Amino acid sequence: MSTAREDILAGIRRGLRRGPLLAEPAARLAEGVAAHRRNLIPARAAALDERARIDLFVAMAEEVQTTVARVASDDKVPAEVARYLAAENLPAELVMAPDPGLDAIPWDTRPLLAVRRGRAEPDDAVSVTPCLAGIAETGTLLLVSGRDTPTTLNFLPDTHIVVLRAGQVVASYEDGWDLVRARASSTPEAWPRTVNLITGPSRTGDIEQRIQLGAHGPRRLHIVLVDDPEAAANGPPPG
Amino acid sequence: MAEPARVALLVTCLVDLFRPSVGFAAVALLEAAGCTVEVPRAQTCCGQPAYNSGDRGDAKAIARQVIAAFAGYDYVVAPSGSCAGMVRVHYPELFADEPAMLGEAQALAARTWELVSFLVDVRGMSRVAARWEKSATYHDACSGLRELGIRAQPRLLLASVAGLRLCELPGAEVCCGFGGTFCVKYPEISDKMVTDKAVEIAATGTDAVLAGDLGCLLNIAGKLTRLGRPVEARHIAEVLAGMADEVPAIGAPARAS
């Protein structure tokens, strides 16, 4: 008596009019997977230099109701977060990913900002996370799960703040995958449980096709973009 | 002007029965484009009704007749995107499993054209000598549009008709609901589609609606008159050949008032 697996594979081979692949063609396919060649990448982002890439990222992100604040350096981040929360009438409390990069930011310069580190709990209103990359092509953030980056921070709170460094902005999703691969070791266990590509806050058009933000995920997505020479020239944002 | 060419007219079964004027308009246009036109008598239909009903056997039999009847001409031209599409696109598909016939089917397909695209794309025509003092809107018949890429050519020639004001139809490329046997197999859906089309056409406020396929035009004209909307429906060939004032519009009485 055959298993479902055997029956299904046999059915596929019947359709393809062959038996299981021989060693050589199978090896070639395996090589193809290992090589994971890139297909066509749109020129939109790929053709840009770093500055233009960052500008494109910001423009695309803002198109989908992500807000972006540019600050010159890490030590400006706590002030921007505090400003943002005040401007949105949110309490000055947040849950933060226990990520070394975020730890290096001088949060104690804003002692009134209550910061808890860990995963998100149901009552958390605001989260702060790092990300692995910003994808300029569509203003998309790439986040990976890990011991320092719990996924619930990206979805449970109403407001999600992401710290993105200018050097993390890449042109295409493919550039992002290479970063994920580099971060993981070669075995699948080291691949993150979750990779999130986030493009704007949560939304739905399920009622009469009118877009509403904040369906189940965060209704606000705010990016603090760090190490931006343009911000250094213009000074801090007002407020 | 291109060299003289020997063209066989594929009349189409609807033109043959309902509106020979379209056929004569096509002949006039082809002759004006430097072609000699013959009409092989051993033609009845392109076989589309059988083909789209799943009756490959009859479709092939009819196609063989068409291939034989139209052998030896420089071009085969039909005043219909769906009939020209049937020969150009689907005859090779029909005979994909018959290598002997496939070559002949492909040869015929390569020489077969819808009328307006033949005039513009093959004969290099960019204007006509006709005059027609009306406003008109244009419906893009589906097969011509999507199988044969006919969109710019009719608009190009219509733009050259003296006195004609052309107005783009919103949803010009949405199906009118004819679909051959579809309109009798699923009449309620067909009615909804043609009603939407007729309402859009009437809303343009133009005097006339034009198209390159008589099936669409019979469908649309029938709905317009049933709805009491005074928009005259004509085949584009009649207008381009300057014959629009000589024959009543589709569905209009024989003596124009």
Added chain:
Amino acid sequence: MEPTSHSFPENVRAGLADPILQRALGLARTGFPLRRRQAIERLPEFETLREEGRAIKDHTLAHLDFYLELYEKNVTASGGQVHWARNAAEARAAVLEICRSVGARIVTKGKSMVAEEIALNDHLEANGITPIETDLGEYIIQLRHEPPSHIIAPAIHLMKEQVADAFRAAHTELDPDRALEEPRALCEEARAILRPHFLAADVGITGANFLIAETGSSIIVTNEGNGDLTQTLPRVHIVVTSLEKIVPTLEDATTLLRLLARSATGQEFSSYTTLSTGPRRPGDLDGPDEYHVVLLDNGRTDLIGGEFQDMLRCLRCAACLNHCPVYVAVGGHAYGWVYPGPMGAVLTPALVGLGEAGHLPNASTFCGRCEAVCPVKIPLPKMMRHWREREFKEALSPPVYRAGLRLWAWLARRPELYHRMVEIKARLLGWLGKTHGRFRSLPLASGWTLVRDMPAPEGRSFHSLWAERRGPNGADGRPR
């Protein structure tokens, strides 16, 4: 769900006569095509990507066994488990067993057409487990006890008043006098009502837009965030999916993702595109303890190597639905099962049989808009025609049509006889219709004349006039 596709004509009549449905469809008719066109105009490479997408899918199908085995190997290596299911019953059994093994009482669900296909919710309920749809559209139709009418916008057939009615009837603990006129209020209420369920669920079930052989990952493409909460919060994540969703590499999935959102909603990218690979890793602070993939066949392998294989390229983007004049006229419920529109017209007979679903591939004018917008270039009209060919061979179509068609074809192969009959018909109808130029009613053509006039023929056939004016075979000769 039990198909009602055999009742398509009755379903159609009901849909056309439903003013609320017609209003709702009116919103979709122009909105979707416009947004898709705007998105495509911003991406010059779109046509090339369509061709690449087609090639990726075709390559995968040609080596489907290899990629499925590689996928399973990588799922297992990352700590997950693949359950192969030949049919709906095996898939339901696999899901139930996993739920039972963890003592699940409440299950949250992200949107999954495959789960609809196997009628999973009814099965769970019958076995004492409560499934809660979390996608807003799916939640609404779950409250109304009706199936989805669109593969990405399940409640597209409803206006906001009907949603409000459903909420009032179901959320009885809330203030009956609360204002629910605006979509904003409805969304807020759904968010608040569903949040406790996300947190309480023992098992989260999602579908998958893609499965990636290279990494053993599943991908969901959503906007609401419900899919992510469903697959992150509970102890167990089950992916219910079908085997043609597989693609070789991340790069291949990326090409298809570039096509998907633009084709579906006109977005550049969905709000949330998420890869899931196995259960939580050691040291992770959240995530499920178990990750299962139920991989369904249910008739798909039968299509491989046959004339319907191209249908397995489908990305479930719904572009064909959104551009189909038949779908936007009658709505999704008319099709009577899980998959409506052109893709449903091709897929449904393959999965539930031609006898049940024969109307679907027949209810098309072959306008070709579906094929023109399909991101992976599936020749939908051609495959509908193949179904019609099967029907004709198996004599499943109504006898009166077959007889009429064969008679007409017999005549068409006898040109001289045909010409004579056309001339007679032209003269007769031309004479009868001369006064008005059209017929308001015509025997044997009542299907036509019930709703539109039949224009009268001019009164002579072209061939007889041509013979008079130009001689036989159009030999040179002046008009007489």
